[in-house]
Amino acid sequence: MSSERPGYALPLLLLAGFQSLVDALHAELAEQGHPEARPMHGFALQAVGAGTTAAELGRRLGVSKQAAAKTIAGLEAAGYVRRAPDAADARRILVRPTDRGRDMLTRSAEIFDALRAGWAADLGEDVVRTLEDALSRVAGPPRLDAPSWFTR
Secondary structure, eight states: OGGGSOTTHHHHHHHHHHHHHHHHHHHHHHHTTOTTOOHHHHHHHHHHTTOBOHHHHHHHHTSOHHHHHHHHHHHHHTTSEEEEEETTEEEEEEEEEOHHHHHHHHHHHHHHHHHHHHHHHHHOHHHHHHHHHHHHHHHOSOOTTHHHHTTO
């Protein structure tokens, strides 16, 4: 059966699975009080961590400092981060997640768990675990610079 599919089908199916999960996540986030959340927000908030500078965020996401600054502006407008001087060096401006940003990440994790459980209910836990194990083996760990990868 696998020989009946062209080689390009696999990346398209992986992308469709990713899009399906992310679309469902954002529909549920909107229902739970985060209608402004966008896919890039999750990547960026993960990269912000406990706090970072715009330059470091750019490095973590694989984008320019200017693109990181634009991302920060969008996160700030949505109430997900705040900028403040670094207590150790007032010349540095740190970006830190707000309670709202942390709430969005917490809800995202819970929703992804529920979506995975839905896939396991439809396909079987063994199939989903096999899929995860196989992807881990051939693809390696996920990277936060995935959004920039699309623009290379």
